[in-house]
Amino acid sequence: MTTTDTDSTAAKSPTGEELLSVTGLVKHFPIRRGVLQRQTGAVQAVDGLDFTVTKGETFSLVGESGCGKTTTGRLLTRLLEPTAGKIVFEGRDITHMSEGKIRPLRKDVQMIFQDPYGSLNPRHTVGKIVGAPYKLQHVKTEGGTKKAVQELLELVGLSPEHYNRYPHEFSGGQRQRIGIARTLALRPKLIVADEPVSALDVSIQAQVVNLLEDLQNEFDLTYVMIAHDLSVVRHVSDRVAVMYLGKIVEIADRVDLYETPMHPYTLALLSAVPIPDTKRRARQERIRLQGDVPSPINPPPACRFHTRCWKAQDICKTVEPPLLQLAPGHQTACHFPENQPGGDAPKTGTAG
Amino acid sequence: MVQGVGKIEGRSLWQISWIRLKRDKVALAGGAVVLLLILVATFAPLICKIIGVTPNDFHQDLIDPSLQTPIGKWNGISADHPFGIEPVNGRDIFARIVYGARISLLIAFLATLLSVGIGTVAGVVAGYFGGWVDSLISRLMDIFLAFPLVLFALALVGAVPDQLLGLKGDSLRVALIVFIIGFFSWPYIGRIIRGQTLSLREREFVDAARSLGARRPYILFTELLPNLIAPILVYATLLIPTNVLFEAGLSYLGVGVRPPTASWGDMLSIAANWYQVAPLYMVPPGLAIFITVLAFNLFGDGLRDALDPRSR
Numbered sequence: 317m318t319t320t321d322t323d324s325t326a327a328k329s330p331t332g333e334e335l336l337s338v339t340g341l342v343k344h345f346p347i348r349r350g351v352l353q354r355q356t357g358a359v360q361a362v363d364g365l366d367f368t369v370t371k372g373e374t375f376s377l378v379g380e381s382g383c384g385k386t387t388t389g390r391l392l393t394r395l396l397e398p399t400a401g402k403i404v405f406e407g408r409d410i411t412h413m414s415e416g417k418i419r420p421l422r423k424d425v426q427m428i429f430q431d432p433y434g435s436l437n438p439r440h441t442v443g444k445i446v447g448a449p450y451k452l453q454h455v456k457t458e459g460g461t462k463k464a465v466q467e468l469l470e471l472v473g474l475s476p477e478h479y480n481r482y483p484h485e486f487s488g489g490q491r492q493r494i495g496i497a498r499t500l501a502l503r504p505k506l507i508v509a510d511e512p513v514s515a516l517d518v519s520i521q522a523q524v525v526n527l528l529e530d531l532q533n534e535f536d537l538t539y540v541m542i543a544h545d546l547s548v549v550r551h552v553s554d555r556v557a558v559m560y561l562g563k564i565v566e567i568a569d570r571v572d573l574y575e576t577p578m579h580p581y582t583l584a585l586l587s588a589v590p591i592p593d594t595k596r597r598a599r600q601e602r603i604r605l606q607g608d609v610p611s612p613i614n615p616p617p618a619c620r621f622h623t624r625c626w627k628a629q630d631i632c633k634t635v636e637p638p639l640l641q642l643a644p645g646h647q648t649a650c651h652f653p654e655n656q657p658g659g660d661a662p663k664t665g666t667a668g
Numbered sequence: 669m670v671q672g673v674g675k676i677e678g679r680s681l682w683q684i685s686w687i688r689l690k691r692d693k694v695a696l697a698g699g700a701v702v703l704l705l706i707l708v709a710t711f712a713p714l715i716c717k718i719i720g721v722t723p724n725d726f727h728q729d730l731i732d733p734s735l736q737t738p739i740g741k742w743n744g745i746s747a748d749h750p751f752g753i754e755p756v757n758g759r760d761i762f763a764r765i766v767y768g769a770r771i772s773l774l775i776a777f778l779a780t781l782l783s784v785g786i787g788t789v790a791g792v793v794a795g796y797f798g799g800w801v802d803s804l805i806s807r808l809m810d811i812f813l814a815f816p817l818v819l820f821a822l823a824l825v826g827a828v829p830d831q832l833l834g835l836k837g838d839s840l841r842v843a844l845i846v847f848i849i850g851f852f853s854w855p856y857i858g859r860i861i862r863g864q865t866l867s868l869r870e871r872e873f874v875d876a877a878r879s880l881g882a883r884r885p886y887i888l889f890t891e892l893l894p895n896l897i898a899p900i901l902v903y904a905t906l907l908i909p910t911n912v913l914f915e916a917g918l919s920y921l922g923v924g925v926r927p928p929t930a931s932w933g934d935m936l937s938i939a940a941n942w943y944q945v946a947p948l949y950m951v952p953p954g955l956a957i958f959i960t961v962l963a964f965n966l967f968g969d970g971l972r973d974a975l976d977p978r979s980r
Binding site: 449 | 681872873879881886
């Protein structure tokens with residue numbers, strides 16, 4: 317079910333202190349049937365994640381739809397309670413903290429939502445939306461909430477005059493800025509951004525991504541970025557974790573991951589990124605995965621990727637490959653990784 | 669990004685809805701008739717005094733003794749009796765229609781208030797909390813909807829004593845009918861509110877509030893309720909005409925307010941006995957019910973279009 321605990325902190329970046337650490341994180345959604353609501357199965361949305369996030373970095377979670385990345389984001393902000401595992405934020409275990417106890421901590425962990433149309437209450441003014449954090453956390457600001465909200469609006473590139481307007485009067489990009497302003501209100505330490513730009517036009521995406529980077533530099537923010545667009549991820553991330561069917565298959569620094577991907581799934585994902593250069597495109601071989609992503613209700617045993625992997629052998633169907641450090645700061649969960657420093661020999665399980 | 673040019677005035681969804689409603693002439697006409705009806709019901713004694721008619725005085729001198737019908741054409745319409753008089757005892761129809769509006773609207777409004785109140789609370793609770801609470805409330809709604817309401821009304825009115833909880837006479841009957849209609853029609857609005865709450869609960873702004881540490885009361889009253897007021901208002905407006913019809917039906921069956929108090933349904937029931945010799949007697953109460961129901965429905969439809977939550 318979970319990967320070995322010994323490697324959970326192995327990929328910790330040498331510089332900077334650890335802000336968030338996740339060990340063996342599991343979230344299963346029960347499937348209930350019948351009059352008695354008996355549990356007949358479970359959607360294994362997230363099934364044993366181990367990673368750490370260091371202060372000031374941007375850590376990205378990528379993967380295709382349904383791989384559990386959004387669920388992970390909601391677990392980190394404790395909108396959902398984990399089934400098993402451990403989430404430690406700033407040395408405090410928040411895994412099963414009660415709603416009352418976690419309330420003051422929510423100041424420090426905030427979330428940017430995917431849908432700029434759904435994340436703002438249509439009946440509230442911008443002032444009320446962006447001012448809500450102060451009200452809910454009983455934070456008093458110098459010069460009053462209105463002044464603070466107007467400063468935030470300016471910070472994210474909106475006019476303070478927008479204070480009394482309603483969300484429906486704004487475009488998608490502007491709405492996302494309103495959402496970012498709300499997120500920033502309490503000066504959080506960690507921001508979980510759940511596909512912050514995927515609902516926006518490509519031209520607006522760049523603006524919002526740049527805004528997020530500027531804010532990171534200004535306020536020393538740490539991001540956990542959830543995304544499926546690999547070019548956006550390449551632009552913003554320091555480290556990237558690739559997810560497949562509720563598990564992390566590879567974690568690496570951005571450069572390592574894009575240049576020497578080790579897991580076959582990562583390789584396949586990267587080969588699907590369009591290259592705007594016809595000469596280079598001809599050289600790159602596109603890997604086409606066969607079939608669909610298996611159902612998370614009944615995932616394949618051992619390595620979950622073996623049903624679609626061109627390198628799969630018998631061991632992949634019986635022994636689950638642990639997430640091991642194969643190069644400095646580069647962890648992969650595969651029996652037959654690509655681009656290995658020491659050649660292509662099968663791994664025997666010595667963690668770096 | 670966007671530079672503010674002068675003072676930017678935000679338009680709330682309410683203001684936009686009002687602008688949209690103002691453009692809908694049919695709905696406005698319906699609304700005007702509704703307003704007129706409310707005014708007529710409120711100032712019934714004053715109106716009757718000005719015209720010089722009373723609802724309960726007999727005018728036997730205007731009745732043909734052999735046929736028991738009003739003397740003259742069209743129910744005996746005259747300057748003294750603008751809508752004519754009743755057969756047999758000769759009471760003024762205009763006054764009875766005006767006073768009948770009081771009973772009709774009072775019962776319809778109070779019953780709607782009661783069912784909207786119960787329905788909203790039950791719907792929000794079922795939709796927001798889900799789980800076994802939702803199952804319990806939903807099954808309760810099914811039971812209420814399966815209840816043979818008219819039979820129950822007939823039995824209850826027959827069984828209730830003349831005095832109850834300090835109420836007697838007409839006020840007891842009104843309270844009883846309001847209770848019957850209101851208490852048994854809340855599942856209609858309850859189901860709608862439950863569905864709306866279910867879909868609103870999953871919207872990301874609720875998650876956003878939760879991630880800021882909002883408590884349940886804040887989410888219910890500040891995040892969800894403002895989004896529910898529009899559907900509540902629309903369905904309340906559409907429930908009123910149903911209740912007007914229901915009250916008329918109960919009066920027709922003889923379980924409404926007691927004679928001599930005027931009510932439209934009671935007038936129709938008397939008219940049904942006289943349709944062969946005085947067929948025009950059923951026209952005024954019938955038209956009154958028809959116009960009231962139509963006006964409320966047109967206004968409610970317009971309101972729904974204006975408040976449509978799907979159009980942003």
